[in-house]
């Protein structure tokens with residue numbers, strides 16, 4: 001049966017690049033992208049619909065119009081913005097998910113992708129090589145909503161046999177689409193500022209190690225998970241996925257190898273530091289490696305090289 005995909009939240013950092021990969025794979029005519037506002041650009045053969053994932057009847061009409069076999073739900077409010085509007089973050093991140101889960105059951109949608117995050121871990125989770133299963137006491141409303149969302153995904157799978165799959169994304173680094181309101185966004189801002197002004201005042205402290213992943217790896221890993229036969233999927237909450245871990249000081253040193261005059265400084269206080277301090281420094285992704293042979297390809301040197309080369313020519 002031909003795959004037809006609806007992506008909700010397609011204008012975001014991950015959605016915009018995942019949509020491109022899905023169009024290449026399934027044909028632009030079989031990928032319907034959607035978001036709450038028009039995209040910046042849309043090619044002739046690309047399909048886009050305005051949708052508010054919190055409007056369940058509009059969402060049902062969208063699903064009935066296109067009859068998708070797969071739905072990717074990427075609409076979410078991230079960690080830093082969520083702390084400014086916690087009630088809105090909970091509403092969007094949880095009720096948006098519930099609408100998609102219930103409509104998938106009602107309309108028989110075969111496969112769902114929903115992103116979780118390493119934000120589900122908290123100060124009492126193991127800091128290094130954080131396990132798939134461990135204490136999870138998230139301090140951000142984003143992490144709380146993602147942890148609750150994971151429990152919903154596992155519940156809907158076991159109770160209704162819904163084929164929903166999920167990845168706990170680390171911080172995602174990319175150059176094509178500006179990120180929106182994340183704590184890990186420094187790892188993108190630093191490249192833009194280094195090229196524009198030769199300097200960057202980092203909002204996280206020098207030794208704040210965080211798990212990160214390059215966008216190419218994130219997109220490939222997501223599609224590999226969605227391609228995996230259902231019987232091989234052993235995790236129905238959300239898979240730990242790791243790329244690499246580094247600190248602001250380490251990425252600054254890597255940038256200086258290409259931009260020797262780059263100067264890094266650190267702000268005295270930023271509320272995002274407390275969020276970052278509650279997250280793991282590195283992730284154990286052995287379940288992903290076992291279930292679908294996950295393997296990241298980008299390290300800090302290749303990320304730095306690719307980011308600078310592309311930002312120089314495309315931004």
Ligand code: VAH
Nearest residue numbers: 078079117170182183184
């Ligand atoms: C954020 N980029 O910073 C997201 C991500 C692990 C971090 O979930 O909120």
